[in-house]
Amino acid sequence: MLNKVADIVRGLSADTVEQAGSGHPGMAIGCADIGAALYGEIMNYDPTQPNWPNRDRFILSAGHGSVWLYSFLHLSGYDVSLEDLKRFRQLHSKTPGHPEYGHTSGVETTTGPLGQGFANAVGMAISEKMLAERYNTKEYEIIDHYTYTLLGDGCMMEGVTSEAASLAGHLGLDKLIAIYDSNDISIGGNVDITFTESVPDRFKAYDWHVIDEVDGHDIASIKEAIAEAKEVTDKPTLIIANTHIAYGAPTKQDSNSAHGAPLGKEELTGLKENFGLPTDKEFYVSNEVREFFATRQEKLQKIRQDWEDRFTKWAKANPELKTQWDQAHNLELPNDLERVVADIELDTPLATRKASGSILRKIADQVPYLVGGSADLAPSNKTYLDKYEEIQKESFSGRNFRFGVREHAMGAIANGISLHGGVRPFTATFLVFSDYMRPAIRMAALMKQPSIYVFTHDSIYIGEDGPTHQPVEHVESLRLIPNLEVIRPADEEETKAAWLEAMKRQDGPTALILTRQNLPHLKKDKKINMDKGGYVVQEGNDPQVVLMASGSEVSLAVEVAEKLDVETRVVSIPDRNKFIAQGQDYIKEVLGEDTFRVALEAGVGQGWYQLLGDKHHLVSVEDFGASGSGEKVGKYFGFVAEEITEQIINRL
């Protein structure tokens, strides 16, 4: 029967791509047997309850094979109809070119940028272990699921996959089962033109269990391999499935021409003939296959219902755990979090990274589902939660991650952790290395995941480590990513407000941009207004000049204001995008109407022009930094109150 399922999917996928006029039929046809085994027999899921917490997770890391996924979601009973398949790759359809989380029921993560889906799967497998250790009791096992991912040669070549695989092996994620669609074909041609390493040996080196040379077109072999994987209880498993791209297409099988374009009429007919599918029908699903999935759905619903019963009993027996579970799954915050944070006593002057460390530790006490760590920079990022254990192999009740020097995987794993539900992740590195994880930050923003990024060492002021470690363009370039909230606090109080803002945010990621160096406490005429992104720090009396800045430059602006003998206002704009989003009324209220506007930023200043207007002065860093003491480097780039004061006077 599963063979028939696979054949139907081959026809369905090929028809779908043909009708759309674009897409990737080769992988969908080649992996149909693997999908039949997973969706037709192995995986636990309930299409009527796609968010059932204990479902098996499936991630199509090779996201370009979306039509494969949509075909199986359709057959399995998810909310993807034949009509949806017919609208494949059309604007606002449920079947976009790559699978999009939050857009299509049954899609666990957005994939397409290669390797990241695999790393998401690692994150989900970590979440499973964390939740199991936190919530399962002797009597009731409420979390116990597998995470499956399907990846191709492209994913295998990406560095993020290597990073994530190494960490998965280190953590012994035995309930992670990765299936490698080894079809030897990528866009450029045969993979042996560039990819001749031994994948099995590489994964064994990462401490994975590897099942090699599985016939990816033999469903019994696939099932057997997955059964073997489940027997392994101390390692993740990689199943290497040998497949043929566009399996069964008369001339395009094993050809890169089948990778990313429709087969064409003739090939399509030939394919259908080869599998005994009616050649005169499009989008054909046999009654037999329909009935098979109807029966399966009943069985799956029963499994899910049994779980619900177990969960109810568990909840009754463990009310405290149940409360925690709900809070974690809804990302609830304690009512008194603001007060608790306000009460944290902090010395000044203080580096905002240090303020952040103290605040984070306090918040972590209040929010038990917050977990995270750094890419080997915890002592510098101040992100280690001393009171809590580490997450390590066979010990997932802790709260501290050791991501290693693997920034890209860190970001993508955090996305997987967040997508799984039940845990909220934060990650950390030097701001300059946000570039290494930028592709994952983008995906968090696109998927509206509330990851928190702690980026410390935020400017040329880090000093001696020099231009490779001094971010210059990074704050501005993070501000460009849609739906990423970027907050650069100016002192320890603003750092408190920034953390609260990050914690409250549920519909997207937040980057906290923090200093290495000490900053003085700012005396403020008005209350910090993080909700509006910026606010008046020092009023000035009918000011002629307005100085605006974020982060460490706000205290410099205060210095400049003191030196200027015209009435000057100082404005702190920790979250510029949010400030701009308030609209012209608020902007004018804060910046004044006919003021001479000055912006200070120890980085590329491009984005400030939107607030500067015609009469303005911008002090920024438009070149790479230099190695030297932070103070001297700052001076070299003109961040000196006297100098800036003089410039302003000259311009007035």
Added chain:
Amino acid sequence: MLNKVADIVRGLSADTVEQAGSGHPGMAIGCADIGAALYGEIMNYDPTQPNWPNRDRFILSAGHGSVWLYSFLHLSGYDVSLEDLKRFRQLHSKTPGHPEYGHTSGVETTTGPLGQGFANAVGMAISEKMLAERYNTKEYEIIDHYTYTLLGDGCMMEGVTSEAASLAGHLGLDKLIAIYDSNDISIGGNVDITFTESVPDRFKAYDWHVIDEVDGHDIASIKEAIAEAKEVTDKPTLIIANTHIAYGAPTKQDSNSAHGAPLGKEELTGLKENFGLPTDKEFYVSNEVREFFATRQEKLQKIRQDWEDRFTKWAKANPELKTQWDQAHNLELPNDLERVVADIELDTPLATRKASGSILRKIADQVPYLVGGSADLAPSNKTYLDKYEEIQKESFSGRNFRFGVREHAMGAIANGISLHGGVRPFTATFLVFSDYMRPAIRMAALMKQPSIYVFTHDSIYIGEDGPTHQPVEHVESLRLIPNLEVIRPADEEETKAAWLEAMKRQDGPTALILTRQNLPHLKKDKKINMDKGGYVVQEGNDPQVVLMASGSEVSLAVEVAEKLDVETRVVSIPDRNKFIAQGQDYIKEVLGEDTFRVALEAGVGQGWYQLLGDKHHLVSVEDFGASGSGEKVGKYFGFVAEEITEQIINRL
């Protein structure tokens, strides 16, 4: 004797960090023996001719150990004095916190961002093979050198290292010798908290020759391992040297406290005592060691002089090759390149990626030292040079690279190729995946390397592949990187000008931003002015409105201008940073003084505000894209001439 060299370096490095008050003594002390073997005996170099083309290359991938490198450069006779060491990490000294290419004699590449130095080394080893195949004759071998790199645990964990190692194994780079400083310590603590994979097995899987368990403090063993590596002629070699961080420090040996901070007075004295160094002297170099390096320098100069003689004979015997050699090393362009490019016949409408493909192929015919390739997207990026062979194992005379789906390594390898000299690289991928290689782009810009990036599929107009593949923030975020020239041409003629500009540029990288979709040929009132970044396409008669745009939006601007019933000028700004750099006079000449300024960009528009002034209108994409036909997605985001025309009329 080499043991004495190592001991001197331990004292010198520790003193240097101590005096600076910051730095990384642990690695410098732990790897002193490895350095003594390399600089004291194994490597060929000539400190008086640091750019000698056939020198062995050494790359300190673990760039934080800069003091180690500076100590050896000092002893070897490079232009690094004791005074320079005493100014370690001070502004404008020759000894910045991380090694900086172009700043300190003997530093082959800028390192610090982990993993990239290793990938640079792979690029240099590739260059060596390319030059050897191109220039060596039966009689004269003028290129025949090794590339050495030293990397630590941090480098080992980074994905870029995995990508580059896989490719190095594939290409069989036998003259690449990587030494892994395996000291088990990183910033976070013992590496076994996060890094437990089998590095030797992993590298064997990449088809490397691995020499494991070498005692990194036994110089004889190190030399033996390197000799073994040289015997292997079909694979790169990884030597795993077991070392102790801060070897010989009384209490800080094997501790992460020695990684990134001075040892402190007491430890320093203890260290010196342990190695029989005078404890009352700082920056001590024994006469014996001085004399050793003086003798060695004579010997090395002799080797270099022999090479010069050989080179002169080779040049005499092969005048044509010598001309090519000079052109390649000076990045000379043929005089008639502009004419040749101008004469390329191109159909319109045409996607700028396709125009680029035709232009690139023509330029490649004219510029034999231009080589490159794509990260598995050659058919889409249009970067394959059909007339030339591929670069593959044992065949490096070709010109086409197959980088595989390894964007980050591609960028960093290109940097290595470029730094080596003698070849100029271009690389290619979809614009959205520029994020995957962004850290390497930054390094190219910082090191002023003339890499050329072909980034195609440049906006929401790519259509069906959807938001994961539609760049939105990417053009703007590339424009933020200092010294990166970003050119987004508007039609096939501008694409010619863009390629010429990229080829002429020698002091930094250039990103060409190209469309997937067809663009019409633009009728131009004025000549394309790529030198100034922007120019008038359609004059208008005393215009009231100025429409400015880059790339595909310029033809949309022309459409809008046709619909507006006020006098309108259309300006194309393919290189916005360069346009702005012309200053206000030119900007006002092109944009007019009291015009209503409108900018169109199918991406985040933040950077246009600098040109918009008070009266303005911006049409941009401030959110992620959507899957659908390019035309429909464009419409959905408001890129419709009628709509924009109406908006402008309403604003006027």
